[in-house]
Amino acid sequence: MGFEGNAQTFRILTRLANHREEGFGLNLTRATLNATIKYPWARSEKPNKDKWGYYKSEKEAFEFAREGSNRTEKQSLEAQIMEYADDVTYAVHDIDDFYRSGLIPLDRLLVEAEQNYRVDEETSNIEQYLREEGKEEIADNVRRVLNDINSNYARDPLKCPYTNSEEQRIAIAQFDSNLISDFINGSEGTEPPIIIDLTDDEFDLERDDNVEETIQVLKHITRYYVLSNPSLNAQRHGQRRIIRVVFNALYEESGKPGISAIPEPYRDRLQENLKVATETQNARVVADMITSMTEKQVSAMYKRLQGHSPGSLVDEIVR
Known part of the structure; x- marks a missing residue:
């Protein structure tokens, strides 16, 4: 049979979550449905992939959503925007949540960066983990990203273990807000982190390389401290x-x-x-x-x- 979370989401939206008539889902627009299709193919079309976007029982709904598009196995602009929003959310809020819970030693990482890695136990452990996982390029960016975060986003209260003090709550809220704002709007004097580009009569979301590297480092910090726990x-x-x-x-x-x-x-x-x-x-x-x-x-x-x-x-x- 096969089960995939993205395909199940599409099934819920187009069949199970009835809005008016049973069996027709929420009767959403093509643009809305396209935004949910992260993997625009069925399992049978990509047998070697472990992710797919719809079950064959929802093929008609999938074809309705994709009607009028020239791209076959490429995300729509709406899906690209949703994926970027997901990446930003997980990158920032997972760091926030797990620093608060004591699972991610954000304070020690920031102090190591502030002291120019005279002691770099945590940073080195992350880099070693990434290299063992074959993520050489991400490993090469860890120190640059930590330096940037320490210099531009982290106030002093975050350089201590989290104790839920008022100043730490304010500091982590500002950390989240400023980082997300720069991921969306860019910081002063820099190029926009995302732009919409027209290619082959289709719109695509282009991501800034430095921003993409920062997001990937933050996500893999969470993977190292939490998902491999x-x-x-x-x-x-x-x-x-x-x-x-x-x-x-x-x-x-x-x-x-x-x-x-x-x-x-x-x-x-x-x-x-x-x-x-x-x-x-x-x-x-x-x-x-x-x-x-x-x-x-x-x-x-x-x-x-x-x-x-x-x-x-x-x-x-x-x-």
């Missing part, structure tokens, strides 16, 4: 197991013609397609159900299906 990876391992168990159990239930553990409206969809449904269609309905649930709901469903916490008859997990 053993505690997080142990948690993710457990979450994958929960999802796998819940999916397999509900998929087994999806083949039952009568009463099952699958609630409405998903049970109704299975019943409607009972005579013509394929295994893939049933699996897709189960995936739709799981993606509609919160983390708390999935955990509760897992405990109920495993018999760890059966719960009450009147305590519905999915409403």
Whole structure:
């Protein structure tokens, strides 16, 4: 069957999140839909890619969104703008969030830059990690980016471990605001960080190289300190197991013609397609159900299906 978060988003917008008539999604414009299509191809068109933009069940909606465009496997301008907004958001706010939580030692990185790397333990560790990951170019930019951030964005309160003091809250808010502003508008006396360029009768978003390098360094700092953290990876391992168990159990239930553990409206969809449904269609309905649930709901469903916490008859997990 295959599952991909971007393709599931497109399915929700065009089919599952009904606005007026069931089965037609939110009835969004082509421009809005195009903004969500980060990977403008199906899995079957790019079998070697681990990302794709739509399932074949939403092919008609995809073709509607792309109608009138000369590009086949290239993002629309709207999607390029959305991707840039995502990159800026993750680059800045992940640093903010994980500095506050104590996972990213922003204070030590800034002090190392301020002292011209007389002690460079944290900086060297990041560079070594990037080189081992084959990210040589990003590793080469780490010190330049940290120097720039220390000189232009970081006030002294950020050069200490976060204690939630008022001056630190003000400093981190200004750090976020100024950095985002320069990623969008550029700093005084510099070229705009992004421009819209017309190429082959299609508009594209052109990014400034220095800004792109800064964003990549910030994102990989988060990757080093947070995403490679053993505690997080142990948690993710457990979450994958929960999802796998819940999916397999509900998929087994999806083949039952009568009463099952699958609630409405998903049970109704299975019943409607009972005579013509394929295994893939049933699996897709189960995936739709799981993606509609919160983390708390999935955990509760897992405990109920495993018999760890059966719960009450009147305590519905999915409403």
